[in-house]
Amino acid sequence: MKLTNKFKKLLLLALALRLLVSALLFHPDIKTIAFQTSFLKKGIINIYPYLANNKQNLPFKDGFVYFPLTYFAIGGYQAVISPLLGEDFDDWLQDARANSVVNNPNIFKYLIFLKLPLLFMDIFVAFLLLKFFKKKINGEKAFTLWLFNPFTIILIYAFSNIDLYPILLTVIAFLNIKRKNILLGAVFLGLASCFKLYPLLFLPFMFLNGRTLKEKILSVLIPVSMTIVTMIPFWSKAFIDSALISGLTTRIFSPGFSVGFGESIVVGVFLLSALFFYALIINKKIRLFNYWIIFLFLIFSFSHFHISWLLWIAPFLVIKAVQKPILLWPIFFWVVIAISIPLFYSDRAMTISLFRIYTTWFDLLPTPFVVLQKIYDPYNFQSLLHSSLAGLSVMISYKLI
């Protein structure tokens, strides 16, 4: 695509906004991840047992919750940029004191460099979105909507969202699926699963989508085997405890309501299986792209999600909002409600703490959770928001199916 002057200006503005958010908003996860992945440049290949065995001597005690490919991707990048950041960078990574970390005069530089891969992937996604449309004007709309919406900018750069690695890969996967390169799509879906497990949950639909039995089997087998192959060398108790039993698996598979005698209906699984059997028995010729959105809607509607997960669906909602303008406002409201829910979690890092670079005096401020607590039960409020989200998800899904 040849960039016009107008596009170049837009791109510059988009870059400027992203660099500003990168430098000025700080979520502690980026430092924890940077600390943990810094061991790659010191020659540690298997991070899981290393962190578990050296817990006592390390300033941060958490295990590495991501998959091996994340460790190598982020750790490898850090090995390259570390010489540019100077020796103080490693001291900063080791610093476990909450205030000196954000008062470090180099923090702006560190944050920009650490978030730079996100910027490249983010812009890459924008250019990929252009390719989802036959009409150039629609592609440009998607490109602009991806670059200019405050939600993805905040989700990526304020929360240092490293889920962007699998998200980029799922976008490439669906671009290939759209072009009927089903198996290449499966390869990218598998690569995405090597970063984060959620694409694996979609494989039953990949199976249904296959045109021949061979394609059906391979489109499941390829992602599963890729994920397993990247896990096997790291398989250990430490890996299982810290990375495999992740928030996703525990949250999606947590029991919903009891049917007596110790048995429960797991709502997430119930709805995903209902969607699968609807596709198998009733819909038959499924539109995989729409099922992917519905699949993600179900995850967000019926599980206690982390704010960074919301990015999983973002590029696909942008495409859908451009393809079906009638859904633009429902999708906008869906995003507003979805982002609002985690902001009311009892977690300072979701709101107030993001601004600690400006001053640590903000530590004295109450979180939205505490403020709300004075007038209403915040858990009830979250439940109301989540129920509205689920209702809206059902409505949009109905339009998509």
Next chain:
Amino acid sequence: MKKMIWFTTISIIFLLFLMPAVMASVIKMIPAIDQPGYDGSSRVSIYGVYEFKQKFVSKYKNLVAVGTSIKNPNLANKKEIIFNLYNENNDLIRSVILSGKNIEDGDFVKFVFDKVDDSTDETYFFTISSPTSGPGEVIEVFLIKPTTEVIEYSYNKETKEGGAPLVTFHKPDSIWETIKLVYINWFSRLLSLGFQKTL
């Protein structure tokens, strides 16, 4: 799409450049310093007749609170915890009573009182006691070496240098004063001057 570009640009600029002012405007008190570090191994127990007395210097005016970390092992202390503030002549000038029920083990506890106007560079004492609690209901205060603010402490009839890792809090003159200080801090660090301006 033009609307979306404007909406995004304005939202991000508001978030980055104006939101800190909105947040600063609701800060009611400003800490004089970051809490000094402590290793946790050195501490004293407070219960019954065992009270802790600390001599300290308030660096700024409008002293409005003193905070320090307090251990309440197993949340055993559910009794009254009394904080008394004395001036240099040992006259009681402020008193605060909290319940041990509200103090989690290791919490940073702020004793908030009516503003003391002319507190700049003045020496004060405070005591923390829990006279109705027994040996099974102790609370503990951590100890550090002396700093420019933390001078000396008395415990069990002995006076030693140093004391609690305390932070004094001061009421700003106005909302604008707080907002100004937040932005001065931020700009000074953006320009890599490497200092944090205080009150």
